[in-house]
Amino acid sequence: MLFKINKKSASTRRDFLTSAALFSLAGCADNKLELIHPHFKDPEYAIPGNSVYYATLCTECQAGCGLLAETKEGRVIKVEGNPDHPINKGKTCALGQSLPQAHYDPNRVREPIEKTQLNDSKGNPVFSFNPLQLNDALSKFATKIKNASKILWISKELDSFSSLYVQEFCKKFNINFITYEFFNYEHVQKACKRVFDVDALPEYDLSSADIIVSFGAEFLEYWLNPVKFSRDWAFRRKNAQVFHCQIEPRQTLTGAKADLWLCIKPHTEIYFALALLKAIQKLKNSPLPVEILSYLNKLEIEDLISKTDIPSHFLHSLANKLVMASSPVVLGGGVQARGEHAETLEVACLLINYCLEAVGKTIDFSSGVKCSSDFASLDKALSEFDFSDPKAVLILSGNIEPWLPTRLSISEKAKQKQASIIGFFEILNTTAKLCDLILPVDNCLETFSAQVRGGLVTLGQPAMLRLYKSRHISEYLTAVQNALLNNQDSNVDVYNLFENYLRKSFNLNSQEIKKAQEVGFFPLAKSKIKPKLAIKSFSIGAAKDLDDAKLKLLPLGTVKAWDGRGENRGWLHELHDPISLVSWDCWIELHPKTAKKLRLKNKDYVKLYNSSGYIEGIVVINPLMKPGTVGVPLGITSGEESLSFAKIVKWANANKLFDLKESSLLASSFKIEKTTPRKQVYQTQVTTDEHGRDLIKVKVLKSDYSELKSEVKDEKHHHHGVNLYEQRKKPMFKWGLSVDLAICTGCSACVVACYAENNIPVVGPRIVAQGRRMSWITIHQYTKNLPDNSVRRVFVPLMCQQCGNAPCEPVCPVYATYHNEEGLNAMIYNRCVGTRYCANNCVYKVRRFNWFEYEFPDSLKLQLNPDVTKRGVGVMEKCNFCIQRINEVKFRAKKEGRLPRDGEIQTACQQSCPTGAIVFGNLLDESSLVSQTVKSERGWKLLDDMVNTQPAVTYLADLKFQT
Amino acid sequence: MTVIKSFDNRLVISVFSYVDDLLRAYTLLKERGFELRVYSPCPIPDIEEHVANFWSPVRVFTAAGAVLGLIGGFALAILTSLDWPLRTSAKAVVSVPGFVVVGYELTILLGGLATLLGLFFLTRVPQIFNRDIGYKPEFSSNKFGLVFKCSKDELKDVYEILRTSNAEDIEVRDRI
């Protein structure tokens, strides 16, 4: 694989240089039109039908995962993790998987746009967006900068390449540059500063941790570095080598995987943390500063605990466990913990880690990643910014508006503005619409980028030519700079700028740069930081806002929306949130008791509003949350208008409900009332209960994993003894899959990957609501009551089980589905007449039917995978273990006169799975990984004992320590 | 002799409203060695035993058809399955139990169709437009008909017989 990439990306460079030559900005003039179409003259390395991979970087979040962009005939069709990249080792999250849809987004800004305000007959302002020539746009931009009295630039977190040029530019023209992210880690960084006097975010190493205590940190979803954390956690988890305790008001996906889930009263995590700190300090009597010790002595464990509604015995057992552990780690707060004490909570956690001697072992500050988001100065600058001053200029990059609290909302302030707003945008989103001048910037799949993290510099490079007349931000800035400071010498072609950046910041020579780009990253000389305790004292004010009387609003993060930047990606819309099971729509989570009090029931349609905003959505009853709280998902678009794919969508209003201060997310009082229900309800599961059928297995461990091995395996699951029919001899292959539920976090990356790989249409809310979603693999959720009377949410990725004795096959009157020689349940799309008997007879209901002719929005057609046919109306389809990938490898192997190696064939879902829960391979090959995993003592086949379907998919039971 | 006879052939159509009359006339004329045809609105057992006392070969057709169907049905299912053998689930390519249905249905289908053909063949239908002289509409309603040929010189005692067995109407046609 590695060799392959090198070969490819060697040519990548050549290919790139040609393209770079194509779109070099000759004096910012832009007269030639570029069209994307399959190569009419293939580059010599590009064999039609064979993929070319480009090592690049994912800029969706700060984690800095390396990507491989798969291109066919010169267009990106899929992104996958770069297998050699130390951070994500070839894996990605759902958001990362959806990158191609961001790239081909129908709402991309295709050329510079100028907004002009007209007045209609009634005198109301109407806006018209008119395209501009690039050089006109640039000159407009330049003049604005020149005559500006005051310039404020608000930006999302930029990758270090862009930020270098932006910083430079801002220095030159004294622009007040402020970064702001909604999901920021300011408080964490501040805490680090206070406790250890280091100016960086901590990097946790979970691959060695044997106990994890997390105060709601969603480290398996989107917290800090989720893909890496998931992998490390899974590595320990598989063999039950880690005990994981999650403390939060409402169970997150991460919480669902915990051995011990403690439901804490909102915003009281700090008290639990203090109690824990005190208990541990007692047990280990670790040397803490005097003030802190005296402060701790003042506190009473019992009355701290009493504030949190958690029985105190949990605290003590937890403290003991932590002290006993060889390498424990305590993670800080997640989104739900972002109360007034968010920062103090982090401080307390760091102190606990310090007491446990985890610092330097499982926690490390030398990764060099910073959080540049700074709300305080944003708040100041925005409130001071004078919109009435015609000379004032506001520059925006990134979709800031929806992240701002109402009191800072730019759209409000800009109503009667004189000042001009300029924006750098990929997509014509809510914020972009506020700008007078929009300069289109490149998507990360068509330009250069760089991210410094984890002692690495990860490089991004274009995987294909630009789709539209967009440029990299650095090109704009340098061009303007040149124009204003009239220096003609410097080149404004993005590649040169990029090389300059690499030379300047890391003094690489072109050889090293070339090599770095082939691999996709290069290591930095890591300066090991030995953090010393810098903090002298800390304390928290009196407990505020702890009365149970009034409802509390809980902000919930989701894997499908994160902060909502995937606003217009059908794949993410169509995804259901694994906990609320709602797709496309927004929802409001209530504990049964709370719902009863509010006289609301499941699937009621309600409106929740306060002074600063509102959302509409369905009520979802969730027993696994604190009574007296109301959960609202952040970043989920809400309301009829939003439920449209490939149209401008309204941003999530849930963000607006909260009043941001520093890093705290607190809502002022709010109301809930029923509204006119929408016709359909976009909840994808009727029930999560098993209805007394023992379908899903969960193993509860008393001491350790070995006790499973001693268990005698139930012979019932094997039908090899009895079979009415003669067994078929399979020549070489019997493809099989195993899914380890113990490490499946429900992150849904596999689902998105499957959509991308198999040209699965996005059908939209109404059709989803009719139960006609097309996803070939779906995350099913079951809620089980375990013998240790805890409630467990289990996530079951369900794809076609490729049954050996498939009920679907014999009932097809026209052989549109049959059993092929490799044990696959093959589909012949164009033979299907659409009787749908197969789907009825499928025990797992994993077959999907094309009820209508589904169209792909225009620009998104470019993403379609040419190896997979698009299915027409009236045809049945389903998962086929990515048969196109199987064949690709088989043919390659045949050409090279060998058999496919184990692991050489990877299904899309397996490839993306961050925890490696999905394993695919040849069951007839005794040495293959899958034949090992299916033999696991946790293995069982879904429904096999009931219906004798003999599936090729083996599930491995979920694991949990008894508590 | 016969040649001359053939010149003065006559067709006698006699109409009865009672079966016993008809049968009396029939027996008497039969003794005279006439070839008689008997029409009735519906099958009537007495007439059948006197007039059409023979074994109808329709069932031969039926049997042939049925056997053909049985063989054909299984052949179709088995041969087409073998023509391009595709496995569905764990079932054998030639799974006879399933094919029984096909064999069974085709047996009945072809058996039935053969019977129809047999009936048509034996009763010489369809004969829509060649007018069968000697038929009267009331024969399909409520009258019985006795139709036969005789020569001119036989007519006299034929009349006699028919009158005695009180035929309602006697029509003699001299064109055949």
Add this chain to the structure above:
Amino acid sequence: MQSVNYKTVDTLVLNTLRPPTLGWYILFGIILLCLAVGVSCWTYQILNGIGSSAKSNPVNWGVYITTFVFWVGIAHSGTLISAVLYLFRAKFRMPIYRIAEAMTVFAVITAGLFPIIHLGRPWTFYWLLPYPNQMALWPNFRSPLLWDVFAVTTYLTISSVFFYVGLLPDIATARDQAQSKFRKLLYSIASLGWRGDAEKWKHYASAYLLFAAFATPLVVSVHSVVSWDFAVSVIPGWHATIFPPYFVAGAIFSGVAMVLTLIIPLRAVYKLHPLIRAEHFDAMSKLTLVTSCIVGFAYVTEFYTAWWSKNPFERFQFWFRPTGDLALGFWIMFVCNVVLPQLLWIKKLRTHIGFLFVLSIFINIGMWFERYNIILQSLYRDYLPSAWGHYNFSWVELGILLGSFGWFGMWMMLFIKFFPSVAITEIKEILPVPKRHEDDSH
């Protein structure tokens, strides 16, 4: 049957062939309207995609298959009455079997449309037929759906042949008494020039007997095969060995009900009282009662087996049917098919025409809902609770359902006007043979 003789039979029956009255035209108009609705709905569905029906995953079958089974069921009593009762020499079949057979043929024609309407790609329906093609593609003879194709087509062919052969002499009668030129020509062609001399009658009788003998196993086989569409699958509530007998009984039940629904107005309109008399209704009522009891017994047995099997899926399914979301459908079925028919134990009601008519309509509704229960309820709640779904009717489906009645009604109306809807010849057969000395005797 002293009141009736050969002549009166003719006049009574041929009377139905008189030029239609205004009432007939109005009714026919309404029926055509229904048909038009159905046709336009189907057109819409073909253009818009099968998704315009309310089906979804997991409920992949719905109103269409329900209606298909319903009509196939209706089609049964025809052959039962004409063939089976013929073999049993049951005299009461004579006046009613013609209408029953007509009903059979037209019901099969209607039923036959639904599998096609139901297809995702209706334009490829002929791929289910075993026709030679250069790609050597043959259908899968292991599939119950293919068995259906054979069973239904065979049934259609044989019952039509049987129907037509029975009709031949009557058409001849009609021909011989036709007034208008058009009808004369029509019947001459339709009767194939049939003239009933003794030998022809001989062949005819034995042929008819053979047809009856061949059609009889069909009565059993067709609906058994249809029931295998369900019984062969693995879905809880479908996978049951009781299905074939249960379906056949149900079919006869619904068929007899439909015969009543049709024959009662016919008798009233055309004054056929001398031919179709109380004893016939009494006999049919008894048949209804018997089949109703069998069906009821089958329902109970289903529940019992579910309980006895200890299979959680089966048990849940049968608990769900009377109590779940679709319980209404179940109770409609139960009341119409099991409870109401019990009234027929009362002798008076067995011959009370008005009551029978209403009852027969209830039974038709009930039998539609029986299939609705089997199909929807089982798909609604099968193995994986996380994959359960929901179903609500769409106007397209209901339109097509209405259309099917229009289609059936159209053929029925035309038949009544153009062909003798009561068997002339066979009634004559059971009349006393006219003999002189018997006439003298009184």
